[in-house]
Amino acid sequence: DTGVSQNPRHKITKRGQNVTFRCDPISEHNRLYWYRQTLGQGPEFLTYFQNEAQLEKSRLLSDRFSAERPKGSFSTLEIQRTEQGDSAMYLCASSLASQTRADTQYFGPGTRLTVL
Amino acid sequence: AQKITQTQPGMFVQEKEAVTLDCTYDTSDQSYGLFWYKQPSSGEMIFLIYQGSYDEQNATEGRYSLNFQKARKSANLVISASQLGDSAMYFCAMRERSGGSYIPTFGRGTSLIVHP
Numbered sequence: 001d002t003g004v005s006q007n008p009r010h011k012i013t014k015r016g017q018n019v020t021f022r023c024d025p026i027s028e029h030n031r032l033y034w035y036r037q038t039l040g041q042g043p044e045f046l047t048y049f050q051n052e053a054q055l056e057k058s059r060l061l062s063d064r065f066s067a068e069r070p071k072g073s074f075s076t077l078e079i080q081r082t083e084q085g086d087s088a089m090y091l092c093a094s095s096l097a098s099q100t101r102a103d104t105q106y107f108g109p110g111t112r113l114t115v116l
Numbered sequence: 117a118q119k120i121t122q123t124q125p126g127m128f129v130q131e132k133e134a135v136t137l138d139c140t141y142d143t144s145d146q147s148y149g150l151f152w153y154k155q156p157s158s159g160e161m162i163f164l165i166y167q168g169s170y171d172e173q174n175a176t177e178g179r180y181s182l183n184f185q186k187a188r189k190s191a192n193l194v195i196s197a198s199q200l201g202d203s204a205m206y207f208c209a210m211r212e213r214s215g216g217s218y219i220p221t222f223g224r225g226t227s228l229i230v231h232p
Contacts, residue, residue, distance in 0.1 A: 035222075109159060
């Protein structure tokens with residue numbers, strides 16, 4: 001399978017615990033995005049990387065959230081001291097940025113987080 | 117103000133008929149991109165079609181076409197010959213420049229149900 005993969009697919013945790021999600025993009029894609037999606041809403045942008053550089057972070061991304069893409073390949077999203085309001089689907093997408101292409105993003109299946 | 121507005125929370129269509137899903141957007145940029153994604157109940161976001169702001173012709177991809185009216189800032193998705201498998205959530209999204217980066221924004225989505 002050469003699409004975007006995310007692990008784990010589901011995560012249940014207790015309030016106050018830390019969680020980490022992983023995203024493996026399509027291999028030749030240089031951009032990687034993280035989104036959060038709650039029920040009845042569209043995806044909300046959190047952050048994105050071009051290669052290993054984190055270029056943009058949403059104001060939604062509080063200090064408890066951190067993302068890395070250490071070698072410009074896979075990425076991790078960590079949430080520290082989880083809160084019930086963090087319960088959501090976390091989506092990862094990747095794209096190939098160039099001057100002539102649409103920078104179309106291809107999404108992974110998501111990680112569903114439930115904070116008890 | 118909403119950057120992407122999808123005014124139809126739900127739409128119903130008879131199998132084999134055409135349906136139009138509305139999307140209006142708000143931007144002051146001259147260079148931007150518009151996308152439509154499909155999200156079935158399985159949760160994965162599937163790219164359908166892209167329209168660049170400088171594209172003079174409406175984009176088409178198989179049964180999908182994008183009715184782009186730049187002056188009205190609308191980018192409606194037309195699905196021809198609806199199939200039962202088209203039942204899903206549909207999201208309109210815009211990619212616009214923010215500083216040196218491109219930030220994507222999604223609408224709240226339209227739920228499409230195709231009746232046999």
